Amino acid sequence: MRLGQFAGDFFRDIGNFFRAGAVVGVDIGTSSVKLAELGKKKDEPVLLNYGMLESKEYLVHPNRAIQTSSLKISERETAALLTSLVKEVKPKTKIALAAIPSYAAFMTVIDMPFISKEETANAVRFQAPQYVPLPLEEVALDWIKVDEYETPAREHYQRIMLIAIPEVTIRAYKTIFRIAGLNLAALEIDGLAIARALFRKTDAPTLVVDLGAEATDMFVVAKGMMQYTGQTDYGGIYLTQAIARSLGITSMRAEALKRRRGLLRGGAESELSTLTLPYLDVILQEVSHVRDVYERRFGTKVEGVMLIGAAANLAGVERYFSKETGLPSVAPSPFRAVRYDLTLEPFIGELSRELPVALGIAERYFE
Numbered sequence: 001m002r003l004g005q006f007a008g009d010f011f012r013d014i015g016n017f018f019r020a021g022a023v024v025g026v027d028i029g030t031s032s033v034k035l036a037e038l039g040k041k042k043d044e045p046v047l048l049n050y051g052m053l054e055s056k057e058y059l060v061h062p063n064r065a066i067q068t069s070s071l072k073i074s075e076r077e078t079a080a081l082l083t084s085l086v087k088e089v090k091p092k093t094k095i096a097l098a099a100i101p102s103y104a105a106f107m108t109v110i111d112m113p114f115i116s117k118e119e120t121a122n123a124v125r126f127q128a129p130q131y132v133p134l135p136l137e138e139v140a141l142d143w144i145k146v147d148e149y150e151t152p153a154r155e156h157y158q159r160i161m162l163i164a165i166p167e168v169t170i171r172a173y174k175t176i177f178r179i180a181g182l183n184l185a186a187l188e189i190d191g192l193a194i195a196r197a198l199f200r201k202t203d204a205p206t207l208v209v210d211l212g213a214e215a216t217d218m219f220v221v222a223k224g225m226m227q228y229t230g231q232t233d234y235g236g237i238y239l240t241q242a243i244a245r246s247l248g249i250t251s252m253r254a255e256a257l258k259r260r261r262g263l264l265r266g267g268a269e270s271e272l273s274t275l276t277l278p279y280l281d282v283i284l285q286e287v288s289h290v291r292d293v294y295e296r297r298f299g300t301k302v303e304g305v306m307l308i309g310a311a312a313n314l315a316g317v318e319r320y321f322s323k324e325t326g327l328p329s330v331a332p333s334p335f336r337a338v339r340y341d342l343t344l345e346p347f348i349g350e351l352s353r354e355l356p357v358a359l360g361i362a363e364r365y366f367e
């Protein structure tokens, strides 16, 4: 165990890099690799380039997802995808920052008295073995303060999120980036990137649901901070498989049908919803569980739900989640502080759902 190795010392490696005018943010998911290159013009971040590559393989062989929630990452396939993506996008810089998906890490929130940073670090190290299911030598451990409050007895308390990332995962990322010809300057948990890309301190507590291919990650963001997280092993691929099985068609055709029709009502289309809604309901159950635990634990109400991830492109899904949770739907707007070429305007809605993680991690470089 090296405390703060990846988000602390490892992150400080940035200091050793010549601060070029641009940086590449990379988001490796269960089925895709997404990349955003940011530069700075007149002190404002500018999107220079972006790209995403999907692994079609996972559709045919779901168990060959490039990254599964069981904390493994297929180095060879991911390196191949990232290499092709870099060839295609041709970023101007080699400096890269990457987001680690929450399901590849262990995260817990601990309540403790408000003490100095050094004392908090010691307390975290002392308590970590209770929460981390791996030997501490095999993880990089870090923590962030996510909240402060007064107890009924008027004591000053803090909430600390403990984050442990398996060393094997960090090594895999380093290898993948080396093969793709990028200099990996730092790693960070995706939830931190999401909070940076999509929220300001004054935004109301919001439940962010990242609908991916084989996993759905949930984050409660309040006061601009990722305060609480949860995961489920369900994602868009289950909808595709349900359609394929029931209609007796290939996964490829089912995928195309899903993207074209979504949850729209009426005629043959409502049949599609009947097939896919049960899977969305499983995800919704988990969403409601995360919300309940957060509200009880933090004594704060969630005031909105925000859907991101490519599976959030499913037509009608935002409305369905809003109706089922009884929460207003909040649109993700990672471009409110990032300038982009006007020719991208027609795609901004989709990119706002697909790129927040890659954008958020890249933005860290300019902080």
Ligand SMILES: Nc1ncnc2c1ncn2[C@@H]1O[C@H](COP(=O)(O)OP(=O)(O)OP(=O)(O)O)[C@@H](O)[C@H]1O
Binding pocket: 028, 029, 030, 031, 032, 033, 101, 210, 211, 212, 213, 214, 215, 216, 235, 236, 237, 240, 255, 258, 259, 260, 309, 310, 311, 312, 313, 314, 315
């Ligand atoms: N237009 C669309 N309508 C419905 N679903 C879509 C659409 N476009 C993509 N998807 C679904 O989005 C999923 C992939 O989402 P995403 O690219 O966010 O996943 P990922 O980042 O690779 O995975 P994860 O975040 O789970 O690690 C696939 O299941 C795909 O079917």
Ligand SMILES: [Mg+2]
Binding pocket: 027, 028, 029, 030, 210, 212, 309
């Ligand atoms: Mg993702």
